[in-house]
Amino acid sequence: MATMTIAKAINEGLRASLTQDPKTLLMGEDIGELGGVYRVTDGLKRDFGALRVVDSPLAESGIIGTAIGLALRGYRPICEIQFDGFVFPGFNQITTQLAKLRTRSDGMLSAPVVIRIPYGGGIGSIEHHSESPEALFAHTAGLRIITPSNPQDAYWMIQQAVSCEDPVIVFEPKRRYWLKGEVDTSAPTGDPFSAHVLRSGTDATVVAYGPLVPVALAAAAAAEEDGRSVEVIDLRSISPIDFDTVTESVTRTGRLIVAHEAPTFGGIGGEIAARISERAFLSLEAPVIRVGGFHMPYPVARVEEHYLPDIDRILEALDRAFAY
Amino acid sequence: MSGSGVPAAEFEVEEVLLAAQSAIGGQQGPAPEMLQVLAPDGTKADGLTAEIAGEVVDFAPYLAATDAAHLRSLYRDMSLIRRFDQEATALQRQGQLALWVPLTGQEAAQIGSGRALQPQDYAFPTYREHGVALTRGVELADILRLFRGVTNGGWDPRERNFHLYTLVLAAQSLHAVGYAMGIQRDQLADPSLPQAASVAYFGDGASSEGDIHESMVFAASFDAPVVFFCQNNQWAISVPAAVQARVPLARRAEGYGFPGVRVDGNDVVAVEAVTRWALDRARSGKGPVLIEAYTYRMSAHTTADDPTKYRLSGDEQAWQPRDPLVRLEAHLRAQGLADDAFFDELAAEARAMATALRDAVLSMTVPDLESRFATVYAEPHPLVQEELRFFQQYEAGFADEGEQA
Numbered sequence: 234m235a236t237m238t239i240a241k242a243i244n245e246g247l248r249a250s251l252t253q254d255p256k257t258l259l260m261g262e263d264i265g266e267l268g269g270v271y272r273v274t275d276g277l278k279r280d281f282g283a284l285r286v287v288d289s290p291l292a293e294s295g296i297i298g299t300a301i302g303l304a305l306r307g308y309r310p311i312c313e314i315q316f317d318g319f320v321f322p323g324f325n326q327i328t329t330q331l332a333k334l335r336t337r338s339d340g341m342l343s344a345p346v347v348i349r350i351p352y353g354g355g356i357g358s359i360e361h362h363s364e365s366p367e368a369l370f371a372h373t374a375g376l377r378i379i380t381p382s383n384p385q386d387a388y389w390m391i392q393q394a395v396s397c398e399d400p401v402i403v404f405e406p407k408r409r410y411w412l413k414g415e416v417d418t419s420a421p422t423g424d425p426f427s428a429h430v431l432r433s434g435t436d437a438t439v440v441a442y443g444p445l446v447p448v449a450l451a452a453a454a455a456a457e458e459d460g461r462s463v464e465v466i467d468l469r470s471i472s473p474i475d476f477d478t479v480t481e482s483v484t485r486t487g488r489l490i491v492a493h494e495a496p497t498f499g500g501i502g503g504e505i506a507a508r509i510s511e512r513a514f515l516s517l518e519a520p521v522i523r524v525g526g527f528h529m530p531y532p533v534a535r536v537e538e539h540y541l542p543d544i545d546r547i548l549e550a551l552d553r554a555f556a557y
Numbered sequence: 558m559s560g561s562g563v564p565a566a567e568f569e570v571e572e573v574l575l576a577a578q579s580a581i582g583g584q585q586g587p588a589p590e591m592l593q594v595l596a597p598d599g600t601k602a603d604g605l606t607a608e609i610a611g612e613v614v615d616f617a618p619y620l621a622a623t624d625a626a627h628l629r630s631l632y633r634d635m636s637l638i639r640r641f642d643q644e645a646t647a648l649q650r651q652g653q654l655a656l657w658v659p660l661t662g663q664e665a666a667q668i669g670s671g672r673a674l675q676p677q678d679y680a681f682p683t684y685r686e687h688g689v690a691l692t693r694g695v696e697l698a699d700i701l702r703l704f705r706g707v708t709n710g711g712w713d714p715r716e717r718n719f720h721l722y723t724l725v726l727a728a729q730s731l732h733a734v735g736y737a738m739g740i741q742r743d744q745l746a747d748p749s750l751p752q753a754a755s756v757a758y759f760g761d762g763a764s765s766e767g768d769i770h771e772s773m774v775f776a777a778s779f780d781a782p783v784v785f786f787c788q789n790n791q792w793a794i795s796v797p798a799a800v801q802a803r804v805p806l807a808r809r810a811e812g813y814g815f816p817g818v819r820v821d822g823n824d825v826v827a828v829e830a831v832t833r834w835a836l837d838r839a840r841s842g843k844g845p846v847l848i849e850a851y852t853y854r855m856s857a858h859t860t861a862d863d864p865t866k867y868r869l870s871g872d873e874q875a876w877q878p879r880d881p882l883v884r885l886e887a888h889l890r891a892q893g894l895a896d897d898a899f900f901d902e903l904a905a906e907a908r909a910m911a912t913a914l915r916d917a918v919l920s921m922t923v924p925d926l927e928s929r930f931a932t933v934y935a936e937p938h939p940l941v942q943e944e945l946r947f948f949q950q951y952e953a954g955f956a957d958e959g960e961q962a
Binding site: 255258284289290292294295297298299300301302303304305306307308310322325326329330333335336337338339340341342343345374375377397398399426472473474475476477 | 708709710713714715720721723725728730731732733734735736737738739740742743745746755767768771772774775778929931932933934935936938939940941
């Protein structure tokens with residue numbers, strides 16, 4: 234067991250992957266000498282060299298496109314996109330090429346490319362540095378999308394993404410990079426595409442992922458003071474979604490709140506609401522309620538605290554669910 | 558508008574072209590030297606030298622294989638692929654293919670460059686490289702599976718080192734560069750591996766895409782063993798090459814820091830020699846080369862296209878004397894390197910190939926939707942499995958109805 238931040242846990246996970254498999258390599262802007270703008274790859278170029286940790290030209294389509302070519306040659310590239318809002322120059326390569334390679338080749342070719350994207354707001358930054366575009370990728374068949382919320386998951390899920398034969402996008406909750414926790418480097422956390430129940434409860438379920446998991450846990454603790462027993466599920470995987478775990482929980486609690494930073498319209502919460510309505514309709518005491526961003530481009534930093542779902546927004550949603 | 562004997566439609570096209578040329582500022586800069594061995598009249602130069610990026614290159618080592626048998630085999634490949642193109646066009650016209658992408662006019666650019674490749678090299682085509690596919694040994698019928706709508710691929714790219722067709726313009730150029738970066742790493746890990754390179758095929762239209770720029774930046778930065786092979790066929794569907802580039806495309810390479818060369822794309826001998834030189838250079842660690850094969854799309858962009866809407870028939874006629882097959886046939890006949898029997902046998906071979914092709918297309922197995930669930934992901938995926946179960950039950954419901962009826 235060791236205590237480390239999420240950023241350090243990803244760094245150690247990448248180090249483990251680079252050590253175990255000589256075909257792995259990192260690519261991205263400023264990831265080598267600088268160690269990445271968040272220092273997630275700090276020290277890796279020094280230890281593994283410029284052929285394994287590539288300071289790429291400043292071009293996101295180029296990073297993803299060349300990673301696909303490297304994968305075709307038998308490599309396992311791990312790409313870093315510097316910020317969520319800068320992934321879009323690479324969107325074409327991700328959606329039209331990477332996601333479809335396997336089906337276009339009738340299952341003959343695999344594209345085991347990992348794309349790391351720091352995402353989400355709450356860091357007081359400027360435009361394009363605080364977005365949550367995960368639903369845009371979840372809508373694309375052929376991709377897998379995971380998002381760790383704690384150092385233990387971060388350490389293992391990045392390695393599990395690397396060993397997966399499918400392309401995996403890892404959305405990293407950037408405002409939690411410095412969240413500390415225990416990491417057991419000897420025991421994996423199980424299937425990376427499964428949800429984890431982090432807190433048991435009997436009256437309502439709150440599903441969250443990535444940066445909102447600590448918020449959901451805090452909201453559940455506050456609700457307990459009001460005499461409400463709230464179960465909290467860390468979704469961990471956005472594609473596929475572990476609907477079995479969520480359904481099982483809702484059949485016991487009867488109420489479901491889904492919270493994410495991304496706008497609710499067309500988002501992951503809507504998908505979960507629809508599926509749970511089909512699977513657990515008769516167990517529901519209230520409609521599934523979504524807590525998320527509004528239908529606007531991510532707002533300026535000085536007002537983001539009013540935009541981002543917080544403890545009170547989740548508690549308000551719980552009030553509505555209980556009042557229904 | 559007319560009245561001068563010029564057909565109205567053509568006159569209008571001419572006006573549009575003139576206006577377009579005016580809007581984009583008219584002429585391009587000075588054209589680079591266009592490398593040529595076989596002239597349109599069939600006369601063949603003894604050698605080829607050129608100054609490329611400040612160095613005098615003598616292509617003699619790369620022309621060494623141009624003996625009679627080799628020239629005949631180049632002609633054979635070009636002839637077969639033209640016949641293939643005609644048959645595929647006919648199949649589309651008869652409703653057997655959803656679409657066809659003709660290559661007529663570009664046989665020399667494709668056969669010449671394809672024959673320059675060695676087995677360990679890897680080619681990344683667009684969607685028109687039927688001639689390159691032939692040189693790589695891809696079953697020609699397999700190419701038509703995509704256009705028949707029974708697959709989005711058609712062959713195992715690893716068997717022939719010939720990647721699947723890519724319809725999103727220029728996306729494959731980055732794959733070629735990444736693949737070349739992989740070759741570099743493999744050779745550093747194991748110097749006993751045969752030297753290899755990749756080739757990125759694209760056209761004058763795709764040259765405007767950002768991925769071409771990014772691929773050339775990456776290739777130059779990492780000295781990747783990749784050859785960029787641009788077939789400038791003058792037309793991106795309806796838009797002339799002058800709208801894509803204000804300088805000759807070959808000159809763009811200079812801005813990235815590697816050599817660019819324009820070759821007569823209808824001269825199969827020159828194309829093969831120049832590509833062999835570029836591949837040799839890339840394989841030996843000297844970095845990328847851009848080859849602009851200056852050619853002409855003698856047919857439509859696709860079978861859904863109508864070139865009479867945007868270009869003059871005189872434009873097409875002006876290129877007829879530069880036909881890549883005509884000039885090699887003229888050379889072979891004038892030099893006594895091939896006789897009527899050769900051309901007759903080849904025509905018979907092409908006819909037989911076309912018949913076999915037609916049979917293969919008509920007997921292609923149509924996959925069921927169920928099989929498509931299996932190729933979305935490499936590893937089990939609960940949503941795909943759930944939807945497959947639903948689909949199977951849904952389909953089975955119709956079977957029950959049938960039994961009851």
